[in-house]
Amino acid sequence: MRAVRLHEHGAADVLNVEEIERPTPGPDELLLEVAAAGVNPVDTYFRDGSYEPVGLPFTPGVDVSGTVVETGEGVETFEAGDRVFGTGIGNGGAQGSYAEYATIPTDRVVHLPDDADLLEAGAAGVAAVTAWRALIDHADLEPAEYCLVHGGSGGVGHAAVQIAAAVSARVITTAAPEYHDRLEALGAETVLDYDRDDLADAVLEASDGGVDAILDHRLDDYLQFDADVAATGARVVGIGENSPDPGFSNDGVARSKDVTYTFMSMFNTPDLRVPLRGVAYLMETDALSIEVARSYDLESAADAQRDVMAESVFGKLVLEP
Ligand SMILES: NC(=O)c1ccc[n+]([C@@H]2O[C@H](COP(=O)([O-])OP(=O)(O)OC[C@H]3O[C@@H](n4cnc5c(N)ncnc54)[C@H](OP(=O)(O)O)[C@@H]3O)[C@@H](O)[C@H]2O)c1
The missing domain is CATH 3.90.180.10 (Medium-chain alcohol dehydrogenases, catalytic domain)
Structure with a gap:
């Protein structure tokens, strides 16, 4: 072969x-x-x-x-x-x-599932399982909570937007302007350009004062930002960074809001079949398209x-x- x-x-x-x-x-x-x-x-x-x-x-x-x-x-x-x-x-x-x-x-x-596309399913694994683990297992995302997904147009990001929407969370995501319409079509309530200078203010405005769950794939850029836009009791799940030295400029903000940070690897999933079955169900019911x-x-x-x-x-x- x-x-x-x-x-x-x-x-x-x-x-x-x-x-x-x-x-x-x-x-x-x-x-x-x-x-x-x-x-x-x-x-x-x-x-x-x-x-x-x-x-x-x-x-x-x-x-x-x-x-x-x-x-x-x-x-x-x-x-x-x-x-x-x-x-x-x-x-x-x-x-x-x-x-x-x-x-x-x-x-x-x-x-x-019978109607699911093999090409789409071949692309699903890491992206959709990571999004599922982050939001469902680690962030315990609940209906009507505000969920911020950084970088919603990416592999993990676009799966996370749809998984959060599928549990009826209110999804705020960031992306380059060319992708905003597509992210709204996938269920995002608010889509913001990640390059805007007033991004924190815009997230706070879109979330009535603070988000409950955050999926962060660029911790070196957003570790402090996440604390700044968090609601009290928020859960932040970190999956990646571009340089290995993320740090707070003011960790007191995170403490003052009882923010929980979890840094995860998909490879630690105890039983991959559990999130894979969830992903298969969401694909079958058209709640998730890769x-x-x-x-x-x-x-x-x-x-x-x-x-x-x-x-x-x-x-x-x-x-x-
Ligand atoms: N811990 C884990 O288990 C786990 C699992 C999967 C992935 N990861 C990590 O997570 C990261 C993302 O993976 P992926 O497969 O989703 O990659 P990807 O498909 O390349 O997506 C990356 C996304 O980041 C966006 N982005 C670029 N600059 C940004 C900024 N300043 N702010 C916010 N978003 C920005 C990109 O948007 P543009 O197209 O506009 O540039 C793109 O949509 C990688 O570092 C990967 O290694 C970790």
Whole structure:
């Protein structure tokens, strides 16, 4: 089969397509014919060696959708021909989803609803599961609460806007002006340009004085901002930053409001099937659509990984082997 591989960590051009042997599923694993593999920032961190050591040679790709070709020993709930999607493969292993076939443990995959699109589902995993974990599990988001999603046009952001709207929270999000209409269509009550000078005032005005839950993917930019716009008792969930030195200029503001900060990794999800089933249900009921901005073939994996870090797109990039 054809698979993208890297033999050393480095820039995107270490990624090349090679002919390798098709894997066989181990106990409690599925072999999938890959339909789509979401492209995520974390794929680039595994590639450049900045996240966690991986066994080399390595095939990137954490997200997958596809059709079951073969089941490993002990598998009872899946059979050949099932359409599935999942996430969390290739995490520290040697074989991810940027390939014609991939294996995935059954505890990281769920069935795809009949009407759901394989391309969309292949792009869903990391983005939608992270948004679910942040807002549902960590922020305990409640109906009618104000929820601020920084960067609503991104992979995680656009899923978070829809998940927050699905629980009837009042969604405030930030994005470049070209994406405002689309975010309103996905359920945001207020969409603000993240570049405006009076952003904090605008968030406070839109939230009647303070937001209850915040999803922050740029903690170095917004750690203090989050405290400044928080309501008393607000929950802030941090998923990322651009430079590793976020800090408060006035942490007393956070203390004075009893703000709770949680810093999370999707890879710590105790049972990935729980949020994956939730995501599948929201897709089935049209409460969540994963926007696929662009699709790439395996030969263009390096371009896809460059683009996910450098280009502005609405939603997700995917590979289609
Ligand atoms: N902890 C976890 O488990 C976890 C899981 C998933 C992702 N992450 C991290 O979360 C981050 C986002 O991931 P992603 O997949 O959603 O990436 P993405 O699709 O590239 O989205 C990033 C978004 O940030 C927006 N943005 C740029 N400048 C901004 C600013 N000044 N203020 C607010 N938003 C701004 C971008 O908008 P423009 O297009 O307008 O530039 C884009 O919509 C990455 O750092 C990723 O590593 C962490």
